[in-house]
Amino acid sequence: MAANTRPASRSSKAPPPPKPSKTERRQQKRKQEVDELQVLQKRVDEFDPKSTEAKTFADLPLSQPTAAGLQASHFTSLTDIQARAIPLALHNHDVLGAAKTGSGKTLAFLVPVLDKLYRAQWTEFDGLGALIISPTRELAVQIFEVLRKIGRKHAFSAGLVIGGKSLKEEAERLSRMNILVCTPGRMLQHLDQTAGFDADNLQILVLDEADRIMDMGFQTAVDALVEHLPKTRQTLMFSATQSKKVSDLARLSLKDPEYVSVHESASHATPSNLQQNYIVTPLHEKLDTLYGFIKANLKSKIIVFLSSGKQVRFVYESFRHLQPGIPLLHLHGRQKQIARLEITNRFTAAKHSCLFATDVVARGIDFPAVDWVIQVDCPEDTDTYIHRVGRTARYQSNGRAVLFLDPSEEEGMVKKLEQKKIPIHKVHVKDKKKRSIKNSLQNMCFQNPDLKYLGQKAFISYARAIHLQKDKDVFKLNELDLDAFSASLGLPGTPQIRFHKGEDVKKIKNAPRQGMSSGSESEMDMDGVKKPRRKKDEVRTKYDKMFERTNQDVLSSHYNKLVLDGDGKGAGSDDDDAEFLSVKRRLNDDELDEESKKAPVNAVKVIEGLGGKEPFVVDSKRREKVLQSKKKLLKFKGNPTKMVYDDEGNAHPVYELANEDDFKQEGPAEELRKRFVEGESAKVKEADVDDKQLLRERRREKKAKRKAREAMERAGIDPDKADDPALPQLDAEEDVDRGAALDFLRSLPTDGADRRGEEESGREEEEEEEEPPRKKAKKWFQDDDEDEQNTSERKSKKKRGKVFELEQEPETLEDLEALATGLLDG
Numbered sequence: 001m002a003a004n005t006r007p008a009s010r011s012s013k014a015p016p017p018p019k020p021s022k023t024e025r026r027q028q029k030r031k032q033e034v035d036e037l038q039v040l041q042k043r044v045d046e047f048d049p050k051s052t053e054a055k056t057f058a059d060l061p062l063s064q065p066t067a068a069g070l071q072a073s074h075f076t077s078l079t080d081i082q083a084r085a086i087p088l089a090l091h092n093h094d095v096l097g098a099a100k101t102g103s104g105k106t107l108a109f110l111v112p113v114l115d116k117l118y119r120a121q122w123t124e125f126d127g128l129g130a131l132i133i134s135p136t137r138e139l140a141v142q143i144f145e146v147l148r149k150i151g152r153k154h155a156f157s158a159g160l161v162i163g164g165k166s167l168k169e170e171a172e173r174l175s176r177m178n179i180l181v182c183t184p185g186r187m188l189q190h191l192d193q194t195a196g197f198d199a200d201n202l203q204i205l206v207l208d209e210a211d212r213i214m215d216m217g218f219q220t221a222v223d224a225l226v227e228h229l230p231k232t233r234q235t236l237m238f239s240a241t242q243s244k245k246v247s248d249l250a251r252l253s254l255k256d257p258e259y260v261s262v263h264e265s266a267s268h269a270t271p272s273n274l275q276q277n278y279i280v281t282p283l284h285e286k287l288d289t290l291y292g293f294i295k296a297n298l299k300s301k302i303i304v305f306l307s308s309g310k311q312v313r314f315v316y317e318s319f320r321h322l323q324p325g326i327p328l329l330h331l332h333g334r335q336k337q338i339a340r341l342e343i344t345n346r347f348t349a350a351k352h353s354c355l356f357a358t359d360v361v362a363r364g365i366d367f368p369a370v371d372w373v374i375q376v377d378c379p380e381d382t383d384t385y386i387h388r389v390g391r392t393a394r395y396q397s398n399g400r401a402v403l404f405l406d407p408s409e410e411e412g413m414v415k416k417l418e419q420k421k422i423p424i425h426k427v428h429v430k431d432k433k434k435r436s437i438k439n440s441l442q443n444m445c446f447q448n449p450d451l452k453y454l455g456q457k458a459f460i461s462y463a464r465a466i467h468l469q470k471d472k473d474v475f476k477l478n479e480l481d482l483d484a485f486s487a488s489l490g491l492p493g494t495p496q497i498r499f500h501k502g503e504d505v506k507k508i509k510n511a512p513r514q515g516m517s518s519g520s521e522s523e524m525d526m527d528g529v530k531k532p533r534r535k536k537d538e539v540r541t542k543y544d545k546m547f548e549r550t551n552q553d554v555l556s557s558h559y560n561k562l563v564l565d566g567d568g569k570g571a572g573s574d575d576d577d578a579e580f581l582s583v584k585r586r587l588n589d590d591e592l593d594e595e596s597k598k599a600p601v602n603a604v605k606v607i608e609g610l611g612g613k614e615p616f617v618v619d620s621k622r623r624e625k626v627l628q629s630k631k632k633l634l635k636f637k638g639n640p641t642k643m644v645y646d647d648e649g650n651a652h653p654v655y656e657l658a659n660e661d662d663f664k665q666e667g668p669a670e671e672l673r674k675r676f677v678e679g680e681s682a683k684v685k686e687a688d689v690d691d692k693q694l695l696r697e698r699r700r701e702k703k704a705k706r707k708a709r710e711a712m713e714r715a716g717i718d719p720d721k722a723d724d725p726a727l728p729q730l731d732a733e734e735d736v737d738r739g740a741a742l743d744f745l746r747s748l749p750t751d752g753a754d755r756r757g758e759e760e761s762g763r764e765e766e767e768e769e770e771e772p773p774r775k776k777a778k779k780w781f782q783d784d785d786e787d788e789q790n791t792s793e794r795k796s797k798k799k800r801g802k803v804f805e806l807e808q809e810p811e812t813l814e815d816l817e818a819l820a821t822g823l824l825d826g
């Protein structure tokens, strides 16, 4: 039975189904994708955006690549802000998100960005789909890094637009990007200037540190940038100090935004795992206190905030000389981009280090495991305080923060902090921990004029910053002991700064002389430093005398520059103003007009003389008049026209229309066209024949030349000395080749230079010859296999880019920029 049934069963077995063709497979895959997308969309629609039940990313209706990217980056559970903001954003709501520092806001906007584009099936041909704006370059780089991590399973391209490279280089890559992380100014520059790049298709806009981006410092850039974006986009705004300002919402045309503030009802505005204290220490003891603190915490990671780049430079340089025993770093907005990135990376990687910084890293930067945040200079407001202390105690880690307050600042600041629900306690420094570095600083400043110069700049910029602070309940310049402060920096005298009553930013910036001088020049020594009036019977030490010396050349020139730099570049204004986060107050157009009316009539602008000549002074009013009249004259000049001259010397416009009647008289247009074409092609043919003839002659000539040289060499004669009369006169019959060669060479110019010139031009011809005309034509009419080759080359380049992204961590800006062009896809 069995033997009978076997063949029957074999024959009844159905033949294997035919393998699906390539197209069929593609269609199947596409169908599968569409089905998956529909399922995903259904999950999103069915998910209640206001639900608070989701605890992990897996509970959210996320696309497979996003979920895989999050998992691969070890993000599993949701933070509060993520649990509440992501569902709303997935439902296309505009979101205003507020949550404490270090609570995971970055993922709260990056996840919706990736999924929005995924569900829209965004491809490289759709252009820019998402724009993420950050107030600082450092933060933009960090956001980009997180995006790269969690977006690794997506196929979107993403780039960083933060400046630091030429606009052109950045521009070349922009049009290929789906997601851009940028700073406002640079992005605007591209939208204004880069041909072929636009944001017309933008789906989603994100503002990280939104309150900062919307404030006065960025107002013009952001408003202009928004003009380039479509109104139909979705907008997400996040910050630890989010504002609901109606004007901001209107500026961004938000549509019924959802306000998500997860810690609104919390008892404190700062993380609960952050311990906060303040120390009352007079301004002139702040550096002593800081030094003592650093010495007592050598096995820690510390960030020290100071109010300006100049302060940072001075404290860093002087502490470096003092060698406290911990690696020191410094960061401010005037450093080169590459240095900023390098320092950020070094501090990130460091276990124990002390970073002196301005507010350029106050917001958003996620340095791991920072133990202490020290605020030597009081922050301008409570929001800045919150962001600064937020650099520690991030996510679930603990941290400590200390604020140094001058007695004059204590009452006002502590009150403000309490109002803002910030729990802060007063502590005292133990006497045995105190260290005075005043003498060391004085010695250092004496020996090192550059350090003294830095100290003076730091002093001026500090005093200036205090003067410009809006909050006069906290910042009281006249209650500060500036002489003692100056001495504590190691300066031999107090740099004089006089502020007129009611004087504001613009006057100080543009008229440093009036703002700075102590009234009469005679009150200053060569350093611009007021000599303390000596009491009659005062005993003066050797050091006192040395400090009073006026021949400290370096400093004199430095200080002259400082005082005379008319555009406010001196006088402690350049660094601070250019920093991203240090704009204290900016005047709007009306205020500027108002100020210019108030400006003194005899205001002068000092311009440095060229070539080491004396500076010269230009009356600004006269200069303005001259400029105005020049401008007026330009109006009457009109535009220049290019003319060409005929044989008789008559001028004609470059493109002159022929007289139509004359043209008609010459015959029918079609015939004229034919005649013209025939005539021109005959001319071309003729020229072609001539060219070929010329080419043939040149080749012949060169061949002969080469042969002659070879013959000379064979005959043991140096060809370059062919015209030497000392050469033996050969009998042509005796040695035909050699004779011919010599004759020929003698006919060449005797001048060595000429001959070299000819050889060089010969080489050029050779090179031209090497590429026959047909080869040249090939460049223009590229055939298929060449095209294919190029495409495969391009593909392999792309692939190389991907591998690089996955395998190599970016270390330099170049790396990052290379990444910027790559795909997120792993």
Ligand SMILES: Nc1ncnc2c1ncn2[C@@H]1O[C@H](COP(=O)(O)OP(=O)(O)OP(=O)(O)O)[C@@H](O)[C@H]1O
Pocket (backbone or CB within 6 Å): 074, 075, 076, 077, 078, 079, 082, 099, 100, 101, 102, 103, 104, 105, 106, 107, 239, 240, 363, 364, 365, 366, 390, 394, 395
């Ligand atoms: N779901 C999560 N699981 C684990 N770690 C997370 C999660 N979300 C964020 N983090 C980590 O928490 C830290 C802080 O996150 P993030 O930088 O996004 O905070 P933030 O709210 O933007 O802070 P800031 O207000 O200072 O900008 C980061 O190191 C991040 O990797």
